[in-house]
Amino acid sequence: MARGSETRSKIMDIAQEAVLAKGFDSTSIEEIVASAEITKSGFFYHFKDKNALAYALIERHIGVEDALFDDLFGRARDLSDDPLQAMLIGLKLLAELIEDMPGGHPGCIVATAAYQDRLFNNDVREINARAVLGWRARFRPMFDDIAAKYPPREAVDLDQLADMVSTVIEGGLVMGRALANPAATSQQIMLFRSYIKLLFQPQD
Amino acid sequence: MARGSETRSKIMDIAQEAVLAKGFDSTSIEEIVASAEITKSGFFYHFKDKNALAYALIERHIGVEDALFDDLFGRARDLSDDPLQAMLIGLKLLAELIEDMPGGHPGCIVATAAYQDRLFNNDVREINARAVLGWRARFRPMFDDIAAKYPPREAVDLDQLADMVSTVIEGGLVMGRALANPAATSQQIMLFRSYIKLLFQPQD
DNA sequence: GCAAAAACTGTACTGCCGGTATTGTAAAGC
DNA sequence: GCTTTACAATACCGGCAGTACAGTTTTTGC
Numbered sequence: 001m002a003r004g005s006e007t008r009s010k011i012m013d014i015a016q017e018a019v020l021a022k023g024f025d026s027t028s029i030e031e032i033v034a035s036a037e038i039t040k041s042g043f044f045y046h047f048k049d050k051n052a053l054a055y056a057l058i059e060r061h062i063g064v065e066d067a068l069f070d071d072l073f074g075r076a077r078d079l080s081d082d083p084l085q086a087m088l089i090g091l092k093l094l095a096e097l098i099e100d101m102p103g104g105h106p107g108c109i110v111a112t113a114a115y116q117d118r119l120f121n122n123d124v125r126e127i128n129a130r131a132v133l134g135w136r137a138r139f140r141p142m143f144d145d146i147a148a149k150y151p152p153r154e155a156v157d158l159d160q161l162a163d164m165v166s167t168v169i170e171g172g173l174v175m176g177r178a179l180a181n182p183a184a185t186s187q188q189i190m191l192f193r194s195y196i197k198l199l200f201q202p203q204d
Numbered sequence: 205m206a207r208g209s210e211t212r213s214k215i216m217d218i219a220q221e222a223v224l225a226k227g228f229d230s231t232s233i234e235e236i237v238a239s240a241e242i243t244k245s246g247f248f249y250h251f252k253d254k255n256a257l258a259y260a261l262i263e264r265h266i267g268v269e270d271a272l273f274d275d276l277f278g279r280a281r282d283l284s285d286d287p288l289q290a291m292l293i294g295l296k297l298l299a300e301l302i303e304d305m306p307g308g309h310p311g312c313i314v315a316t317a318a319y320q321d322r323l324f325n326n327d328v329r330e331i332n333a334r335a336v337l338g339w340r341a342r343f344r345p346m347f348d349d350i351a352a353k354y355p356p357r358e359a360v361d362l363d364q365l366a367d368m369v370s371t372v373i374e375g376g377l378v379m380g381r382a383l384a385n386p387a388a389t390s391q392q393i394m395l396f397r398s399y400i401k402l403l404f405q406p407q408d
Numbered sequence: 409g410c411a412a413a414a415a416c417t418g419t420a421c422t423g424c425c426g427g428t429a430t431t432g433t434a435a436a437g438c
Numbered sequence: 439g440c441t442t443t444a445c446a447a448t449a450c451c452g453g454c455a456g457t458a459c460a461g462t463t464t465t466t467g468c
Contacts, residue, residue, distance in 0.1 A: 007444080025229050028425060040427090042445050050426070132382045154398045160391045163379060167392045171375025175367060178336045187364045188371045191399075194358045198402040211415080232454060243417055244456090250415090254455070410468090417462070428451075436443075 008046045011036050016057055024054060051121045058124065062131050069138065072097065083145035084200050091193040095186035098169075136162045150200040168192045212250045215240050220261055228258060255325045262328065266335050273342065276301065287349035288404050295397040299390035302373075340366045354404040372396045 014035045018027040029050065033043050047053045076090035120128075139162035147158060172185030218239045222231040233254065237247050251257045280294035343366035351362060376389030 029427090030425065039446055039448095041447075044427075045443090045445060128382050129384070132379065153402060156395065156398060157391070160395060163388070164392060164395050167372060167375035167379050167388075169375070170378040171371035171373070174374040174378070175336065175371050178332050180333070184367070184371075187361070188368060191360065191364060191368050194360060195395075195399040195402070198357060198399070203407060233456090234454065245418075246416055248456075252456095412465105412467085414465070415463080418460090420458085422455100422457075424455085425453090426451100429449085431447085433446080434444090436441105438439100438441085 007036070007038065007042065011038075011043060011046060012053075012056060012060065015053055016061075019057065051124055054120055054124050055127055058127050058131065062127075062134065066134070068097075073138075073142075082149075083142060084150055084196075087142055087146060087196060088193060091189060091196070095189040095193070098189065099183060099186040132163075132166055135166045138162075139165050146196075146200050150202060152199050154199060156199065164192060211240070211242065211246065215242075215247060215250060216257070216260060216264065219257055220265075223261065255328055258324055258328050259331060262331050262335065266331075266338065270338070272301075277342075277346075286353075287346060288354055288400075291346055291350060291400060292397060295393055295400070299393040299397070302393065303387060303390040336367075336370055339370045342366075343369050350400075350404050354406060356403050358403060360403065368396060 011032060015027065015032050018032065018035075029040065029043055033040055036043075047056065072093050073086070073090040076093060077086045079089050080086045136159060140158055143158045143161055168188050168191075169185060172188035175188070176182055176184035215236060219231065219236050222236065222239075233244065233247055237244050240247075251260065276297050277290070277294040280297060281290045283293050284290045340363060344362055347362045347365055372392045372395075373389060376392035379392070380386055380388035
């Protein structure tokens with residue numbers, strides 16, 4: 001029992017590091033098994049193919065990220081009872097968190113999956129979509145609360161606004177990679193925060 | 205002269221279609237040469253490796269896109285002398301343009317290149333970075349003009365704001381793919397437009 | 409009109425990689 | 439003590455990027 005899941009997570013750890021550094025397709029199974037000091041048979045015992053590995057990586061990542069976001073926006077909510085202030089604090093904390101992340105954000109895995117669509121099968125695409133919809137489900141109620149208290153100055157669809165969190169992060173990661181500027185993502189999050197402020201905060 | 209460049213662009217046309225549909229790595233050279241009715245030797249006569257093909261595709265795409273943006277924001281500028289209004293009109297036109305694009309936006313090529321970083325060599329990464337900086341150079345002066353006339357309500361870095369155009373588009377494309385919703389990108393552009401409006405437009 | 413360069417064809421091969429197949433085996437659980 | 443789990447070992451297939459090299463046609467420059 002213990003032995004099996006240990007090997008499995010060892011494979012996943014090694015794979016995740018390589019995938020974040022080089023991308024999914026340029027990470028070979030043979031390289032992973034060599035690094036994990038197992039044989040190919042061992043790998044295929046745990047994962048029926050490379051898709052299954054991608055699926056497992058994304059699934060695990062979603063869990064970690066959910067816990068992280070629960071903590072982060074929970075703390076923000078502790079710091080202010082006001083839903084708008086809590087959101088602004090949460091976005092600031094998020095920007096700081098991402099900036100401090102060495103070697104980039106694991107969200108790359110999800111984005112990579114989105115772009116290499118045909119490379120993956122339906123299962124991987126579905127769990128990827130579920131992850132994005134999970135973010136929407138997380139942020140939408142927060143924006144509902146904010147909008148209930150502070151009428152937005154512009155008519156906006158709150159689902160689309162919730163999706164903008166993902167958009168800015170994923171887009172920011174792409175920009176960060178393209179420009180070799182790791183700070184890009186957090187800068188873009190701060191701009192989004194500025195938008196939220198202008199959209200909901202009453203003028204003095 | 206004519207024959208050579210004809211074959212070359214035929215290869216690129218076929219490759220581009222396949223890359224947009226399936227991604228770069230799952231488009232094989234053998235498949236391209238079969239479709240172009242040439243031999244493998246013919247392909248490698250024009251492109252020394254797959255990197256060179258990617259480079260050529262991105263380079264050509266940048267040219268097309270530049271012309272397209274010149275036209276689009278030129279028309280917007282014709283419709284209004286005010287820099288803010290011109291920007292808002294331009295973003296609206298951009299959102300409509302992207303929405304009407306069947307089969308997604310060619311910008312995918314650039315984003316794919318950013319994400320499959322290690323898959324490509326330095327040349328490809330550099331031209332990709334140049335493309336992103338080109339967008340910044342395009343939008344930054346526009347925001348300078350706007351900010352000179354309408355002082356922004358929030359302190360923002362105008363380079364970062366210019367980069368947000370790219371961010372929202374690239375992020376929107378990722379979201380669109382993940383959710384299988386082609387409208388996502390244009391919706392996100394319209395949210396960015398709403399931000400620009402709130403940031404610069406004087407309150408009544 | 410002819411030589412040289414450009415634009416290929418044809419064939420054969422290497423090496424990496426994902427995935428399959430099969431046989432065997434040490435350890436854990438019941 | 440028998441079965442299941444968790445692998446190891448070896449060998450192989452097919453797809454694909456890229457190379458090598460020799461030969462052939464088409465275009466161009468003089």
